[in-house]
Amino acid sequence: MKKTLVLLSFNEIEAAPKVLGTVPLQAADEVFAVDGGSKDGTIAFLESKGLRVVLQKERGRGVAFRMGMEEAKGDAVVFFSLDGNEDPADIPKLFAKLEEGADLAIASRMMRGAHNEEDDQLFRLRKWVNLAFTLIANLLWNRGPYVTDTINGFRGLRKTAFEKMNPDAKGFVIEYQLSIRAMKLGLKVAEIPTRENPRAGGESTAKSLPTGVVFLKQLWREIVLGRDFAGR
Numbered sequence: 001m002k003k004t005l006v007l008l009s010f011n012e013i014e015a016a017p018k019v020l021g022t023v024p025l026q027a028a029d030e031v032f033a034v035d036g037g038s039k040d041g042t043i044a045f046l047e048s049k050g051l052r053v054v055l056q057k058e059r060g061r062g063v064a065f066r067m068g069m070e071e072a073k074g075d076a077v078v079f080f081s082l083d084g085n086e087d088p089a090d091i092p093k094l095f096a097k098l099e100e101g102a103d104l105a106i107a108s109r110m111m112r113g114a115h116n117e118e119d120d121q122l123f124r125l126r127k128w129v130n131l132a133f134t135l136i137a138n139l140l141w142n143r144g145p146y147v148t149d150t151i152n153g154f155r156g157l158r159k160t161a162f163e164k165m166n167p168d169a170k171g172f173v174i175e176y177q178l179s180i181r182a183m184k185l186g187l188k189v190a191e192i193p194t195r196e197n198p199r200a201g202g203e204s205t206a207k208s209l210p211t212g213v214v215f216l217k218q219l220w221r222e223i224v225l226g227r228d229f230a231g232r
């Protein structure tokens with residue numbers, strides 16, 4: 001199975017130079033970056049390292065996932081963000097899950113053996129909200145083993161599965177939409193425990209409250225849509 005690694009970036013000039021050197025590029029047959037329109041030199045930095053950079057026409061992680069999938073020549077595609085949150089050692093493990101037959105392979109921050117950025121704090125609002133959204137998706141649509149982290153962006157997908165899911169989310173809700181649609185379609189979802197690290201520099205663009213509202217709207221939309229999302 002041919003493997004493609006897609007690196008995701010948007011204004012990551014502080015983090016990307018620290019992260020890129022730790023990425024096992026040889027784990028994939030093809031590697032390129034998809035960038036959301038960085039204005040801070042990220043694109044020039046990636047190109048200086050010999051990487052092909054696909055430029056998005058419109059911002060958003062959902063847009064980036066679709067462009068990455070369109071450009072990917074591999075059947076197994078892993079998405080990795082260059083902000084330092086994700087453990088690069090898990091990239092080969094995600095590819096392995098896809099090769100073993102998973103349609104969607106998620107690096108989980110919530111399962112046994114995993115670590116969430118908030119686990120060192122007593123008050124873990126983001127984690128609890130994430131767990132609630134995950135519980136609802138499992139209750140409504142999952143007929144297979146419980147999926148512990150429906151939201152993490154660090155994941156791999158088979159190209160054929162992505163096409164069936166036909167996701168149209170533009171921003172940070174893309175991963176939740178993909179997880180929900182994998183469940184609706186009865187696709188095979190596999191998870192590996194991961195360790196979420198703090199950002200390696202720079203700033204997040206995922207603001208909690210607006211992102212939560214977008215998640216609620218998406219959840220409602222997926223309830224209304226049911227299985228009516230193919231071929232759009």
Ligand SMILES: Nc1nc2c(ncn2[C@@H]2O[C@H](COP(=O)(O)OP(=O)(O)OP(=O)(O)O)[C@@H](O)[C@H]2O)c(=O)[nH]1
Nearest residue numbers: 009010034036059060061064081082083204205206
């Ligand atoms: N290609 C692409 N990548 C994006 C876009 N928006 C965000 N990203 C990347 O997606 C990753 C996650 O975004 P963050 O803003 O860090 O969101 P987060 O990880 O939820 O927030 P933190 O935990 O604070 O880091 C980062 O590597 C961003 O550079 C986009 O429009 N296009």
Ligand SMILES: [Mg+2]
Nearest residue numbers: 083085199204
């Ligand atoms: Mg981040």
